[in-house]
Amino acid sequence: MKTPSPITPLPPGHAEGVSNDEFRAAMSRLAAGVVLVTAQEPPLDPDDPDAPGMEDVGMTATAFMSVSLDPPLVLVSLREGSRMDDLLAEQPLWAVSVLAENQRHVAGRFAMKGRISDRLLFEDIPCVRGEVTGAPLVGGALATLECRSEQRVAAGDHTLVVGRVLTARVPSTEGGPLLYFRGRYRQLD
Secondary structure (H helix, E strand, C coil): CCCCCCCCCCCCCCCCCCCCCHHHHHCCCCEEEEEEEEECCCCCCCCCCCCCCEEEEEEEEEEEEEEEECCEEEEEHHHHHHHHHHHHHCHHHHHHHHCEEEHHHHHHHHCCCCCHHHHHHHHHCCCCCCCCCCEEEEEECCEEEEEEEEEEECCEEEEEEEEEEEECCCCCCCCCCEECCCCEEEECC
């Protein structure tokens, strides 16, 4: 009969026994597609004629997936309290551009911490307006989706937003996907 091994003490701060660094290192081995999530922020004061109009907002995401075919649903994970999380809590319409391998600069631009205004970030990126959401859809993307939020789920330090797909287009069949693996943008060889 085997004697049970002694229980190893857990690292401080994590009841489950996995440190942030260990979890990050393990998850960096999972290749993920890269998307740009976009939405329009309504004017802060719609009654003020001098207030700025709608403003485009964008965020790079790698935690994006298909959830259901019938009805067509997708899920995106947003950092709790981020600008996009706050916006989608108020505004249910948003869009996704599945980035191509040659759009690394777009992903990097919208992933920066402490970045400049989104208006300036969109300035030289070719986009069209989504017909349903009005959100920017990146030109040259492998696919574009327009969505309406159906459900928000708090999950640790993130919010999972499930969206019903309202439009789906495949405007570009050229090139491969932009991937994120081991902390860097990559492409298929």
